[in-house]
Amino acid sequence: MTRRFTTIAVLVLLGSILAYAGGRSEPADRLLEYPIDVVATTGMIGDIVPQVAGEYARVHVLMGEEVDPHLYRPTRADIARMQRADIVFYNGLYLEGRMGDTLAQLSRTRPVFPVAELAVAGLAADGIDEQSVLLDDEEYDGTFDPHLWMDVSLWMRVVDVVRDALAELDPPNAETYRENATVYREELAELDRYVREIVATIPEERRVLVTAHDAFGYFGAAYEVEVLGVQGISTESEAGLEDINALVRFLVDRGVNAVFAETTVPDRALSAVIEGAAARDHRVVVGGNLFSDAMGPAGSWEGTYMGMIDHNATTIVRALGGSAPERGFTGRLSGGDGR
Ligand SMILES: [Zn+2]
Structure with missing residues (x-):
């Protein structure tokens, strides 16, 4: 067994433990109030929530603009915020390197989902060779590159994980979450095509x-x-x-x-x-x-x-000398170079 396969096995196991802790630790008769209180570590993950849940959820993102997730330490307020949440989403794959203990503790009392990690586990479950998709972190043996959002088609799998987690938490609205996720996925597929075309x-x-x-x-x-x-x-x-x-x-x-x-x-x-x-x-x-x-x-x-x-x-x-519209994919870019 290669180290890579071992890692995947551990990730799958970890994912199921967290999902288990998430699904079962709440008293079964606990009433979910709307909007569902969601906490996400990064903005990219947080942005999926309104796309999928619309008015049924409100998301609080811990790491705002210009915050480096590799170095981020949760504040007391963050921890209190997560302890009040109905559900917590984080990337996993060691992106939030300094939040590991906090998230592990939290997963005993709250549904806590490492969404990128679970998306990766889903590749294997779908019969896709994850080695052909995942990149190693060459600096640390046996770990993967956590920056999944940079490939839009991979990020679509993270949307699926968020969709399923919300559907499990809130079964009465599961159908709405599935429909919304399908619409968002179609928009992402178009963005994926745009990137492919202009890079070419x-x-x-x-x-x-x-x-x-x-x-x-x-x-x-x-x-x-x-x-x-x-x-x-x-x-x-x-x-x-x-x-x-x-x-x-x-x-x-x-x-x-x-x-x-x-x-x-x-x-x-x-x-x-x-x-x-x-x-x-x-x-x-x-x-x-x-x-x-x-x-x-x-x-x-x-x-x-x-x-x-x-x-x-x-x-x-x-x-780099290619051609792309100055205002981008749908004419909404502010122009300039972002500085
Ligand atoms: Zn990074």
Whole structure:
């Protein structure tokens, strides 16, 4: 048995334990009041809830704009908020690296769902070889890259997990949740097509995406872009001089002229890369500011999951010499490069 399979087995087991704890720990006669009180760790997960549950649920997102989930520690208020919730959704796959104990404790009294982790377990259940879909976190043995939202078709499976969890919690409205999820899935499928189409317009030799940390692995795998991050998959470890030098060599050798900043990661290492390239007479610019681990401002298109992906894909394509409409997928992008 490879370590990868062991990990999957553990994840599946963990998922079922959490789902079990979730489904059974509440007294059976506890009345659910509307709107259902949902807490989600990231904005991307939180954004699924109104799409699926509409008026029947209200979601509170713990990590807002520009918050790095790899480093986030829950506050007392967060913990109190989760303890009052009817249901809690988090990504899992160690994205919320510093919330593990809190979430484990919480799962004894509340339904707590690691939605990306369960979506991954669902791949195997559907007879899909998860090894062909999932990316390893090369820095930590036996763990997966948690940034599933970067591949819209994978994120659609997370929508299914949220749909099923809400349907189980609130059976009288299960049919509505299924219908809403189907509509949202269709919109996501269109977005997935848009990203695929515009990325294909980038000249092949320029299809290289260099970002501050390794959040875009699934984006690269799904839409056929070579991806390199200055930092690893988690932002826990900072990029060393060696990483920076290797990246500078790569940019010079390949003639890559654009790198991308992220709203949740400091630009220090990226600036070092740009300066390093300049010292070798190779001009590199920041091609834009991408939303990697958090969405844009609340209330804006970029502050939705679809808008975040639209912004990222459109910004990347335009900076790398492909063609994409300035205002993106449905003309709702605010324009500019997100900075
Ligand atoms: Zn990340």
